[in-house]
Amino acid sequence: MRTIIYVGGFELPDRNAAAQRVANNAKILQSLGYRVVLIGVSRQRPYDRRLYPAHCTVAGVDAWEIGYPLAQREWFDAISAVWPLTRAVEQGVAAPDNVAAVICYNHPAVAQARIARLARGWGAAALADCTEWYARRPWTSPANAVKNIDVGLRMHAVNRRMDGLITTAPFISRHYAGAGQPIIEIPTLIEPPPDGSPAPLPPGGPLPLAAIASGFGAAKRPSDIHDRIDWIIDLLDAVAARGVDFRLRIIGVDRDAYLLLFPHHVAVLDRLGPRVEMMGRLPRSDVLELLAASAFSFVLRHESRVTLAGFPTKYSESITYGTPCIINALPSVRAYHVEGQTGFSIDPRNGAEAVEALRRVLTMDRVAIDAMKQYCRTSAVFQASTFEPAMQTFLQSIGVAPRT
Incomplete structure (x- = not known):
């Protein structure tokens, strides 16, 4: 059984979305007959x-981790490090002559180029899993300058020299379409819940809704927030004025942190009162439980290079856990969205039209919503097994041996 090594900044077992993605991709590789070694960070x-x-x-899956760099000298070592792979060999985790491929997950450019050279020296393929295109930072510090150079070098040079690419959205796939490499597009996959059917919604009372906020801890201004919780609140404020009753639970940010970036929403939140609850950060198990119990979730994003390059984990989690999603036009989810089944599309820029569309959705018959929830839960669209044939074709196209 040949080995595929996956290396990058994922925090096992599931401390960040990267770890969830890599674990599910590892499941695909394992099902195709490969031994998978993960090397993440802690x-x-x-x-x-x-x-x-x-x-x-x-x-x-054989899982390992290295320490997370904190000091400046550690960061400078990490951005050029090939030693995680050489340590794997020294510790008997992997044998070079048995490695079929090394996959670098959103890796620093210099380190990725060195790892690719090492992998090819072993006779293995060098691949990149590219799910992010980070925004340019102000050139105000050495750290920001290094980050900007690293991202530019990786996205415009190093990735183009890899033997194949795994992407997560059409935006990045199109960016590399002319490079001549095999490309496979895999969205963020989610392990399904153990039970087969979602619990039915209560027959009466406020309609339960969910939204997951991210990025508030590091954001300096509203434009830094990609998931537009403010759009959701504005729309629901208008819907509430038309007599619709709901309870929106927002996970990932509390009221104080939210109002630091959106202070003009004090009056709106006061007006909505108990209809909107900001719950702060929760364990992932609690997030998924709350999501599964909701009638709908929201994923509304503005378009930027960052949001176009990635795939919203919030969307695939919602569908996998049986909750249809209210979205705006997101190119990355277009191939997976079934209008009226996995959710509904609205355009927040359309004002009154968007409010009326949302009012119609939130006043649907609950039996019809339960049918949508069942469709989502059983769709298997974001499960690893769905992508096994495509992954096998991809690996064969770069000369990596299939199941032996």
């Missing part, structure tokens, strides 16, 4: 150039 480990055992949610 903020609980020292950055001491050692590999530590880690835990993966997928049984049979």
